[in-house]
Amino acid sequence: MTEEQTELRPWVKLAEMAEQDDGEALDAFLDEMSVGDTARAISRLEPEGQEKVITTLPPQDAADLIEELPDRQAADLLTKIPPHDAASILEELPSNQLADLIGLLDADRAEQILTELNPETASKFQRLAHYPPDVAGGLMITEYLSYNETTRVQDVVNDMRAHAEAYSDYDVQYTYVVSEKGALKGVLRLRDLILAPGGTTLSNMMILDPIHVQDTAPLDELAEFFDRHQFIGVPVVDKTRTLLGVVRRYDVEEALADRSGNDYLKSQGIVGGEEFRTMPVWRRASRRLSWLSINILLNIVAASVIAAYQDTLSAVIALAVFLPIISDMSGCSGTQAVAVSMRELSLGLVRPFEALRVWGKELTVGSINGVALGLLLGGVGWLWKGNLYLGLVVGVAMALNTVVSVSIGGTVPLILKRFKVDPALASGPILTTITDMFGFFLVLSFATLMLAKLA
């Protein structure tokens, strides 16, 4: 195949190379590819091809590849290869990613792989496994340097020299100082080691009682911690103050980005985790459908308001043109308010109990925009049929329903959050159902009152 084809469809070349069983050439080829291209190429291979690629690579290189893939895709890949191979690859991953990936496997497969891990890695996993992924314990890495408080600087330097190879993957920005029992006593920056005489005991030069977080600290607390402090990592301790690991700033940033990505997906109706187009079609269709079927039921409920006014509609058929417009525009106005509330909630600029304050703020914006949209739509109604009353009915309904929809859109996320319901998930359907019903009701009840002037 030509070079251009390789560039556009690198998975074809990838599959060929895997067939030839040459791990090193395969690794060199993958090294040349960008992360996105790698993930894309892997996902386009048939299952056998994927298995072939990942088992042909040496475990360390396969682990590098696994690290580059989105977690869900990586876990799927680990399910397709023999447990022994999966275990060799997992051995090479940092502790937090190891725990995340095993956590995504189904229970049987996870069990099979765990028995193949070497005891040290398995016990590392056991320590991390009971933490949810979005608390300090689930985000921390357990690869860090710590020394007893009685150690001298020279001994630390000697130890680092002796284990230079093993520590090279560590994130050694800080060195932690612990008591005999493993309790966190102090911290040293690497530069402190450079500046101190070799004979100094760590306890005499360390920063005492360093800032730390509990293993149970949730992501929001960690985000706030790193907003407030310019550190690149923070030690994690348990209730007895025993040092357990280190949470790095960029792992927190990454978790936050993931969460906001997931909130976006949820708000758009992709529920129950990410969807990739490489997933089986039935799984994709049924997961989307679960969301759609709730929405269609809510839609039918809302439309039943129209059914109750069939006589009015028959008399003034022009109204049927305006119903979808009012429904859609109220959705638009309300969605803007939802987005501002979601953003302010995530930045901590507003608290769930402040729904009333938000409502006040939305009322003014909603009134201004309601009047503007009402005048516009009312004008269209008036000009189209040359009937001022038709314009009045749709214009006033549009204006009022805009006020209602920004009120609901602004406050519902706060109220849901207060009652511990995920606002990314539920705000949209609640908003559109209520504003649809209310919008239909306004147009059709006004029209019924003015029927003599309209027909």
Added chain:
Amino acid sequence: MTEEQTELRPWVKLAEMAEQDDGEALDAFLDEMSVGDTARAISRLEPEGQEKVITTLPPQDAADLIEELPDRQAADLLTKIPPHDAASILEELPSNQLADLIGLLDADRAEQILTELNPETASKFQRLAHYPPDVAGGLMITEYLSYNETTRVQDVVNDMRAHAEAYSDYDVQYTYVVSEKGALKGVLRLRDLILAPGGTTLSNMMILDPIHVQDTAPLDELAEFFDRHQFIGVPVVDKTRTLLGVVRRYDVEEALADRSGNDYLKSQGIVGGEEFRTMPVWRRASRRLSWLSINILLNIVAASVIAAYQDTLSAVIALAVFLPIISDMSGCSGTQAVAVSMRELSLGLVRPFEALRVWGKELTVGSINGVALGLLLGGVGWLWKGNLYLGLVVGVAMALNTVVSVSIGGTVPLILKRFKVDPALASGPILTTITDMFGFFLVLSFATLMLAKLA
């Protein structure tokens, strides 16, 4: 006021303290507050109160406060205080944030503040100002350590010792080695300095020809770089290989999180930057309205399809109940496909030229879900009026329009991206306008064909 009130409404206390002109007490009070609370409290103060707080604090503490606020809010605050005070605060910020904030000010105000900056800071800003905020040059910090290649380890350690205070704010994870002319020659990790004898010349121990990025490298490239490499920072060079600064991993992660947050806001109709409820009401209303007015025009265009079939509607008034349902549900199905495409685009799992492939993938999902939703809605139509043909009309229209909407939803983001139009912004309105028009057309033209059976 009671302690509980202080906790719920800390800005009242804040305003009181600012009145008393006690910078230190104010700083101590702010130190006790969480980042979210601080931002919230500041935003609730009247303009004079905000000005009072920020000018009462010592510049370094005011800078810490500014760093905690969202950029937009921080820039607004800097606009409200005298240029001289703003300049003293900006002096204390890291270079990348300095450039970001000045970039958000209007031109006059920025000019006033620039003349008040000390020449060194002003020239630092000038070097950064011509970079867009989302390329390496705009994201980098210029606070880093670099030494000439002929320097000895002992001299580096002495320099670090002598400037320990000045460097304490630096991000000294790496030390860069440069030529006489400032070209990047090598890099040292701090631990290398610890492990090397003091007499060693840097050029003899540095990692040669270190990995670096161009100052023009866009955010996507940087994200990919940090995905691929486990570094916490990367040196930035210009075309002549002169070292300009350092991009840190977490600044990249933060920029990515900001972008995905902004994409979410744009997709929900908050266009032209973030909106905070503390902004003036007219500004909020008019920015939202600019988006709404485009949407209402598109809606009127779509609804004109209904107007063309008024006779059919008059004959079968029940159809009016189903029009908003079909419009809304097609929006839902299409939005799901948009979200999956946006996500796959941002992960690099799909490229803009692959619209055809995505379309194929969506066709199957759309057909399955279209049949399911069509059966459901068709069943409702049949049972409600006891007319099988009504069920057929709405069911088939629903099914076909679902296929159309997922086709458009899946492919439009890729096509927009290919033509350099922001898909977060334009996908939604394009999707709903086309699916509305097509949905209305399907229901009403089928109904017209079957009018004899329906009426």
